[in-house]
Amino acid sequence: MGQQIIKQPDGRLSVFSTYTDSLIVLDATPEEIVEWRAERAAERAREETRRELARVLDDDNPRPYYQFTITWEEAAAKDRAHDQQGGGRDAPEEKAQGGR
Numbered sequence: 758m759g760q761q762i763i764k765q766p767d768g769r770l771s772v773f774s775t776y777t778d779s780l781i782v783l784d785a786t787p788e789e790i791v792e793w794r795a796e797r798a799a800e801r802a803r804e805e806t807r808r809e810l811a812r813v814l815d816d817d818n819p820r821p822y823y824q825f826t827i828t829w830e831e832a833a834a835k836d837r838a839h840d841q842q843g844g845g846r847d848a849p850e851e852k853a854q855g856g857r
Contacts, residue, residue, distance in 0.1 A: 759774070759775055759776060760773065760774055760775065760781070762790055765784070769783075769785060769786070770789075770790050771784070772785070772790065772793075809821075
C-alpha cells in the first residue's frame, strides 16, 4: 500500500509510510494532506515527462515509443483525417497551450 493517512488523537492527520515504518507527515489538516499528495503527484508527472522528452529528443533513438512511434507526417495526416470526419478536440485548451 505504501502510505496510510491516520487520524491523530487530537484530530489532526499524519501519514505513515509502510516502506520506512515511520511517520512522514505530522499534524496536518485535510487540505494540507491533499496539497502534499498533489505536489508529490505533480513532481512524479514532471519527472516522467522529462524522461519521455529525453527519449523523444535523443537523435540516436528514432523509435522512442518502440513499435508505436509515429512521425510528424503520420500524426498530421491522422489529425487531418480526424478533422475531416467531424471530430473535434478532446481538450480544447491544448490548442492554447501549444497545440494546433
